[in-house]
Amino acid sequence: MTSTKLYTAIYVVLFAMATAQVLIEFAGLAYWVGVAAILALSSLKAVMVAGYYQHLRFEPPAISAVVLVGLLAALVLTFAAAYSIL
Amino acid sequence: MNDETRHRTEPDGGHTTDGGHASAGERTTDGEHETDGGRATDGGHATAGDELDPSRIDGHADAAEEAFPPLGSIKRWFVTTNHKDIGILYTLTALFFLVFGGVLALLMRVQLWTPGGNFLSPLSYNQAVTAHGLLMVFWFLSPFAFGFANYVVPLQIGAKDLAFPRLNALSYWLYLFSGVLFGVSFFQGQSLAGGWTMYAPLNLPTYMPNVGATTAILALVLFVASVTVSSVNFLTTMHRMRAEGLTYWRLPLFTWTILLTVWMMLFAFAALLAALLILTSDRLLGTTYFAAEGSGSLLWAHLFWFFGHPEVYIVFFPALGVMAETFQTFTGRRLVGRKWFILAMILVAVQSFAVWMHHMFLTGINLQVKTLFMATTIGISLPFDLMVFALIYTMIKGRIRFTTPFLFSFGALVLFIIGGITGVFLGAIVLDYEFRGTYWVVAHFHYVMVGGVTALIGGLYYWFPKMTGRMYDEWLGKVHFGLFFVGFNLLYFPMFLAWETPRRVIEYDPAFVTWHQLATVGAFVLGASFLVMFWNLSRSLFVGEEAGDNPWEFATTAEWAVPSPPPLENFPGTPSYGSGSLRFLTTERALTPGEGSGGAPGVADGGTTAAVGGIDHDLDSRGLGGHDPDRSHDPNHGHESHASVWPFVVGLASFVVFLGLSGFRDGGLPPGMEGGIYAGIAVVGTAFLAFALVGMARQRFRGPAGPFGESWPFDGVENTKLGVWIFLASDVVLFGAFIGAYVFTRVAHGWVDWHVVPHDPTPGLVNTYLLLTSSFSVVLALVAAEKGSRYGLLAGLTATLVLGVGFLANKAIEWNELFHEGLTLSSSVETSTFYLTTGLHGAHVLVGLLIVLYMMGRAARGAYLDDERPVEYFGLYWHFVDIVWLFLFPLFYII
Ligand SMILES: [Cu+2]
Numbered sequence A: 001m002t003s004t005k006l007y008t009a010i011y012v013v014l015f016a017m018a019t020a021q022v023l024i025e026f027a028g029l030a031y032w033v034g035v036a037a038i039l040a041l042s043s044l045k046a047v048m049v050a051g052y053y054q055h056l057r058f059e060p061p062a063i064s065a066v067v068l069v070g071l072l073a074a075l076v077l078t079f080a081a082a083y084s085i086l
Numbered sequence B: 001m002n003d004e005t006r007h008r009t010e011p012d013g014g015h016t017t018d019g020g021h022a023s024a025g026e027r028t029t030d031g032e033h034e035t036d037g038g039r040a041t042d043g044g045h046a047t048a049g050d051e052l053d054p055s056r057i058d059g060h061a062d063a064a065e066e067a068f069p070p071l072g073s074i075k076r077w078f079v080t081t082n083h084k085d086i087g088i089l090y091t092l093t094a095l096f097f098l099v100f101g102g103v104l105a106l107l108m109r110v111q112l113w114t115p116g117g118n119f120l121s122p123l124s125y126n127q128a129v130t131a132h133g134l135l136m137v138f139w140f141l142s143p144f145a146f147g148f149a150n151y152v153v154p155l156q157i158g159a160k161d162l163a164f165p166r167l168n169a170l171s172y173w174l175y176l177f178s179g180v181l182f183g184v185s186f187f188q189g190q191s192l193a194g195g196w197t198m199y200a201p202l203n204l205p206t207y208m209p210n211v212g213a214t215t216a217i218l219a220l221v222l223f224v225a226s227v228t229v230s231s232v233n234f235l236t237t238m239h240r241m242r243a244e245g246l247t248y249w250r251l252p253l254f255t256w257t258i259l260l261t262v263w264m265m266l267f268a269f270a271a272l273l274a275a276l277l278i279l280t281s282d283r284l285l286g287t288t289y290f291a292a293e294g295s296g297s298l299l300w301a302h303l304f305w306f307f308g309h310p311e312v313y314i315v316f317f318p319a320l321g322v323m324a325e326t327f328q329t330f331t332g333r334r335l336v337g338r339k340w341f342i343l344a345m346i347l348v349a350v351q352s353f354a355v356w357m358h359h360m361f362l363t364g365i366n367l368q369v370k371t372l373f374m375a376t377t378i379g380i381s382l383p384f385d386l387m388v389f390a391l392i393y394t395m396i397k398g399r400i401r402f403t404t405p406f407l408f409s410f411g412a413l414v415l416f417i418i419g420g421i422t423g424v425f426l427g428a429i430v431l432d433y434e435f436r437g438t439y440w441v442v443a444h445f446h447y448v449m450v451g452g453v454t455a456l457i458g459g460l461y462y463w464f465p466k467m468t469g470r471m472y473d474e475w476l477g478k479v480h481f482g483l484f485f486v487g488f489n490l491l492y493f494p495m496f497l498a499w500e501t502p503r504r505v506i507e508y509d510p511a512f513v514t515w516h517q518l519a520t521v522g523a524f525v526l527g528a529s530f531l532v533m534f535w536n537l538s539r540s541l542f543v544g545e546e547a548g549d550n551p552w553e554f555a556t557t558a559e560w561a562v563p564s565p566p567p568l569e570n571f572p573g574t575p576s577y578g579s580g581s582l583r584f585l586t587t588e589r590a591l592t593p594g595e596g597s598g599g600a601p602g603v604a605d606g607g608t609t610a611a612v613g614g615i616d617h618d619l620d621s622r623g624l625g626g627h628d629p630d631r632s633h634d635p636n637h638g639h640e641s642h643a644s645v646w647p648f649v650v651g652l653a654s655f656v657v658f659l660g661l662s663g664f665r666d667g668g669l670p671p672g673m674e675g676g677i678y679a680g681i682a683v684v685g686t687a688f689l690a691f692a693l694v695g696m697a698r699q700r701f702r703g704p705a706g707p708f709g710e711s712w713p714f715d716g717v718e719n720t721k722l723g724v725w726i727f728l729a730s731d732v733v734l735f736g737a738f739i740g741a742y743v744f745t746r747v748a749h750g751w752v753d754w755h756v757v758p759h760d761p762t763p764g765l766v767n768t769y770l771l772l773t774s775s776f777s778v779v780l781a782l783v784a785a786e787k788g789s790r791y792g793l794l795a796g797l798t799a800t801l802v803l804g805v806g807f808l809a810n811k812a813i814e815w816n817e818l819f820h821e822g823l824t825l826s827s828s829v830e831t832s833t834f835y836l837t838t839g840l841h842g843a844h845v846l847v848g849l850l851i852v853l854y855m856m857g858r859a860a861r862g863a864y865l866d867d868e869r870p871v872e873y874f875g876l877y878w879h880f881v882d883i884v885w886l887f888l889f890p891l892f893y894i895i
Helices: A004-025 A031-053 A061-084 B023-036 B074-079 B083-111 B122-157 B165-185 B211-240 B253-284 B296-331 B338-354 B367-397 B404-427 B429-435 B439-468 B474-497 B510-543 B646-661 B672-698 B719-748 B762-786 B790-820 B829-860 B869-894
Strands: B574-576 B583-585
Touching: A004 A031, A004 B762, A004 B869, A031 B762, A031 B869, A061 B253, A061 B296, A061 B338, A061 B367, A061 B719, B074 B083, B083 B122, B083 B165, B083 B439, B083 B510, B122 B165, B122 B211, B122 B253, B122 B296, B122 B439, B165 B211, B165 B646, B211 B253, B211 B646, B211 B719, B253 B296, B253 B338, B253 B719, B253 B829, B296 B338, B296 B367, B296 B404, B296 B439, B296 B719, B338 B367, B367 B404, B367 B429, B404 B429, B404 B439, B404 B474, B439 B474, B439 B510, B474 B510, B646 B672, B719 B829, B719 B869, B762 B790, B762 B869, B790 B829, B790 B869, B829 B869
Parallel strands: none
Antiparallel strands: B574 B583
16 A cells, blocks of 8 residues: 555654644744644644554545544534533 | 244254364355455455454454354343344343333322322432433333344345344343443432433532442443444444445435434434543542533533434434334335435434534523524424425325324324424523423423334334234234323323423422323323233234234335244345345345245335336346355355354443442542442452453454445445444544533633643653554554564564553653642542543553554464454554544643
8 A cells, every 4th residue: 555664754744743742832922823733733643644544545535524523523512512601 | 932933044053163163164264365365455345244353353263153042042142143133132121121111100100199299208209200211211212223223224224134243242231231230220329310311510429429329320331332332333234234226215214214323323422421431430530520610510411412412313213214114114105205304314313413502591601502502403393394294295195004003103293293393492592491490391302202112112013023923913002002192192291281390309389280190190001001012912922923024015125025033144145126126146046025925025115116026037146247246156155153152241241340330439439348349349340351352352253244235435445444433433522522521621711721730741742752653663563464574563563562551651650740749630620631531541542552462462373464454453443542642632731
């Protein structure tokens, strides 16, 4: 499917992004800008792990859809509940 | 029922013990992979029905396959994995819980004969109310529907069994033992007494200190485990194992309702599991989620009702399916607007996740969100209108035969209309201020829920001849319906009239005493009607007329095209709808359903009803586009397992573990003997469970093998892989709900004022590195397995184990330091969310490591080299755990 080289490259990138996340914390950005950047990095890492290590990129899209529906349900719960007390 | 009347083919030599390291069995496994060539590529056609168990495919199975005892044997019912047997077990067990919950209801009605009656003590009354609700909703309604689902769905879709028969048995035993555990709770001081909604903070030890209350909650956790296993199994089966030509549009309506039900179950029950695990932790470990002022009780309401509203449809949809089937059969025509009916149901299933706050109109949530949820609630009633009209028009256009199943279904429709209309009142914010907590609510949801039961009872009469091979007594059936319908309305209608009575309270205004006495009379009439049913059905088992394949004449779904009861593996050949109507393909010829037995046409529900006549009996199957599954080449190919005692053992062991855990409180045990006993039970139970799980993993077991007809949209994804993914999707919701609970609590307490618990992100960062690296090592292990390198595989697995252990050790050190600073689980809501959420993740890591350990043992003996799929599937889980940490780390350490 894909070579060990690609897996290794992804591993290196993931490692670097994890480090970057902590550095952002100390970069002195405005709080919410920092939060957005950190969560964006987490999401990017998640997509890379799911896409290549779990090889979702090479599976029928329906599988990704199943997982995304679960994710959507969780997000609806989280945001609607939080919004309800704002 | 004796064995002659049941037409099942009993297993012969092929199914009896293979003895020791059965060479025949081993050859089958290997042989399969040989004939199929490559595995990963043609997932759709290589599956040996391997369940979610990494060990089994490797051709080194240790335990011999079990013999499958005949129907008459008691042992059969403990080891069976056949979907029809499991369906019967579900049905009978659910009926037991109907009686259990029903007796509790009668106790309540006796109490309410006069206001504040003293038949039960107030606390006993509260327990009766609570247990009645929980038992009926969880242990009767859904399992009763799943009795039919188990029995009928594989038949309707043309499958020999579910995708994972052993896991199906496991679902049943977990269900049964969760019910037993609930029963035990009455003997531990006092069971849960806060209503079936288990509202916080009433559900905490401060208000409900008894061990029994904890046990009831643990029983629910075990029940959810059963539901989750079952959802994964049904979804895999229904998406992947439909007969050729059985596209979604052609799927029978009962199957459709079950399909939507299990999808809703998969996600809704994951949210309930999150709520229950947090509650369990609050009770057992002393976290303070639900005690937290300003967030606790609302958090419970959100989590519970996010599950709770879909749950209404989870229990109602199967009833709708029964109604659709029986309306078609007994009016002799297809459902009017069938496609729209299906689309409406899909719409409702999706919408059901966006209306939950209509249960919270009287809480402190803001007005905008209340208005929004009032709108979505009105929106969800619209598709139901369409369904109701479709059913009514079907009746008008068809010629009705008033059999017992039809009467019950028709009655259900009437009751559901009343229940639906009275519910609209509750969906309006202003009216809800008036109606909340009154008998209006009680009356409304009983019309809906017991309306659903009415249809399911119709389903019991409808499928009774199929399940037993005998007809029930039609006259007694009608008597049952008459008593049931009169009793039902006598019981619940007066509740609308006495609606100002407060719910769950024994006191009420004496002005309502007549209505309540009428209701009590109605309750006994309703209860008595079931005596008629039990008498009728049990007597008919022995003296009922022989039913024949299709006693209903116009029934068109596939279960009526096979004998009653169907043989062990259901069909005389491979079912196919490829030609437009149902045929059974064998190597010699295509059989027409009902051939030689005078049965009616077995046609796909989805149309083509007319296309039955003139079937070319002698058509050679090789002429049918090569759809002859080349079983003839491999005499062992059809060999499938039907017996395993391990699901029962795992269920029993889980029961023991949970019983032991119930004694814990606030991170400790009750003093003295009692604490010692509970601790002892927990330790013994854990060892027993470990033994049972290893036993189950080591057993060789083969489920239905492909090729399957229709698998869209999961063609090429073999069953086990799809099962893993579906399970992971529910795990996404579980973790999502935990994270949602954290976000909600943090918002409630002021996002930026929140004290981030670990003041040093370093241990978390190190753990991120460890987990990322372990993900990489699992990938390397898989690559090594693909290359056939035993050494590389072992090295990859070992690295994963070491890194995972490092992760847990690092966490232990970190936690230990925090504990020493006085930051314990109960210190604050901040520490509670931190420890519990990362703890749940840690538990996932631990489970993963146990699997790695197990796989290392097998890999050392050469496993996985010619079939690395178990390594791949384990990797899916492990990477998921990694991904979760990618979010937990920033959320709990640096934001
Ligand atoms: Cu609702």
